[in-house]
Amino acid sequence: MTAAPLGPFGALWASQAFSNLADGLLQASAPLLVATLTQDPLVVAGLTVAQFLPWLVVTLPAGALADRVDRRRILVAGNWLRAGGFALLALSLTAEWSHVGLLYAAVFLAGCAETMVDNAALAIPPRLLPRARLERANGRLFATQSVINTFIGPPAGAALFALAASAAFYTGAAAFALAGLAALLLPALRPAAEDDQHGPAAEDDQYDPAAEDDQHGPAAPTGFVRDISVGWAHFWRHALLRRVAFLSAAINFFGASTGGLLVLLVTGPYGLPASSYGWFVAVPAAGAIIGSLLAARVVPRIGGGATGWLAALTPAAGYAVLGLSHSTPLALAAMFAAAVASSLNQIVVSTLRQAAVPDELLGRVTAAYRLIVLGAVPFGALTGGLLGRALGIRAAFLTAALGLALAAVPLASRVTTRALRDAEKAPRAALPVHTGTPSRAEQGRISGGSGDHGRRGPRTKHS
Template identity: 35%
Template sequence: MSTAPATRGDRLGPDFHRFWGAGAFTNLADGMLAVALPLIAVTLTQDPLLIAGLTAVRFLPWLLLAPLSGVLIDRVHRMRAMVVSNSLAALVMVGLVLTLVTGHLSLWALYAAMFAVICCETVTDPASRIAVVQLVPARLLDRANSRVEGARLVAQDCLGRPVAGFLFAAGAAAPLAGIAGSYALCVLLLCAVPLVWRRPVPEDGPEVEPAGSEGFWRSTGEGFRQVFTDRVLRGNMLCNAGMMVGGNMSGAVLVLYAQNGLGVSTALFGVFSASMAIGGICGALAAGAIITRIGRRATVLGGYLVMSVGLTSVALVADPYSAFAFLTVAGFCMVASNIAAGPYYQVVVPDAVRGRVSGVTRMVGWGATPIGALAGGLLGRIDLVLPFFVGGAIAIVTTVLAWRVITETARRTDRALADAAESEALPTGAG
């Protein structure tokens, strides 16, 4: 069973594009954050473990807060929650700028700012992915997800990372101010989406008790029950955890490996680190055609395996150009596979519990990232190539072990998308 394909005449609509633009500004800020804070940290210490600590702190909120954020997302208006979380992130970055210009900046201040901003992201990111379903019909969901993912890569990695590197050359305060401004622009665009000011129409689906109808902690427990009693959700969560641990072992020390092992200058590190985004943009553009041609299952499995090999291969070359190429391939495969897998949480998981399911899944999956980051830092103390070899091996083993779960996920997703497309095609009042 396959989803009815969208035609070229189908339009995503102005509301989606305002939402899309708001997300692009958030992603621009996230990309600048990912480069600016490590570059500032390198001026304070050369210890690989302390540098990797920023990556650990970047994902720690997902471990500590993601289930609670999921309950919040299921209780409140999701797009209004995005407005509040982006506003708070902007204020945190303003505070970090003031810390810098007053001469009180320290590594601990960078850790604190990273932690606070990502706490806001535990609300913004899942809420934005869920909200896409309220803005486009099911037949356009793969296209909308591709546009959102493509914008994320362009803004976060192709623009945000290089811009942060160039601005850092002019002064550490410049990229921090740019981050604050980008979050603020996101808020302005979100406020221009009419859905922010009205209550979204609930979806029809399986009966699931809404988060607001029970106690907070009981509601949190419902999210855990939904994930851990469902074999596919549980398997996807563990697969995501393994891929995040493997991928971030190398990502945590990339700034040091690029500078000390490949000879990439500080000013050009943002350009170098945009390699995965360049591949990812191509993956986002090609994802729909790839899914149609080879199927959702093959797209996810093949993408995970080739991505793992690409990350490992970075440690086998001695020049930045070859490393750039391998990272580009890895980015292509990562994004194409993520787009293929993403609709499961948008159309298969019941709407009333999507926030909680997303929160629990990310608590384990993304929350495991600090383990990979710190392990990468420890291995980097021995040799900076070790995190790439070990991380790649973990990602490959994870993919093989999750083979059956990925297959079932693809089957359920295709069936749900096809059913949703058939329902949308029925005339009003048709049974």
């Protein structure tokens, strides 16, 4: 099967574009649907809980699956499962049968498929491109995500929802189906051990991660649970990945505590019509696009450590503005600035993970990282819903602003530019999957690649 005109990376790019279009449509239509069914802040926030609960339940198995199964197949199956789920939801709405529980179920099942797709997709670029091209490739992927997922999709989803509640879900299902078709254009992406026998899957100049780790020999067969434990061990012993994960988890916790209530803030205290909600999701995308495209120039100048501080403090200031202000332009400007900082940090994080982790462990380590980072989201959403019910919508935003600012002090201060650069330049040493406890030398490699980063200070990472 031939690849897309831009090569294998072009096929991945197209698949992610269609998938993000569907996500963007649903990002506006799902909250609007639940807001038409209830005005209870806790029930509305429950949608976010249902959406991100799968990251606690199936993330680690999804990571192990990404290192065992052809990653192309995961993208195809996951996107088609989401297409089928939302098509059924659209049919139920067409039949005028709507219930919050039904929406929760559809979002939860889609979240389970999303964990599979996202873990596999994040582990694919190092198989298609040399390390030197990863930062530019990640910038393109995240810029496309920002444009479509938060700039095009939400306004379109809100507009379609205004026409008919089912229209946005039918369109989202179609976009997921196209994402699966685009993924079929990818080459076979077998586990690294299999590629040693079948040869490279991409272009002549692709980076072959398995070649770096030939000195370790082929991995002995292991069970599924053992695979998960090895991935978790590699993540946890990598001091920098662990520290950045907790910083990102704090950012996501407080972001989720406000994100689930945003639709109520817009349609309540701000007094805007439901059709305007899409713009509160879309306008920050302009900042995310700028951050994604300029990351390669900006981050080297200010450093990854400073980027981590910005990713925490800028959203904290934004939550304060949203909680105190009555001005829509000022609120949108604050969200725009927070998106710039978050996007810059997201590029730093993804590039670091792909550069520091060997391919045969990348799916599992990514899953372990995201278990911490995205596992904080449902707890944040539940906290925000409880605060919104007890204290009011604006109070929940102000609490998030104070909480994130306080959390940034101990967490962001332990992330330094030097540690980030050292980890990205270090050889990608793998933990041999057939052994129990790594040797002292192996622990030194796993802890950051060159020396003890605990003495020199940590690094940063976002989701």
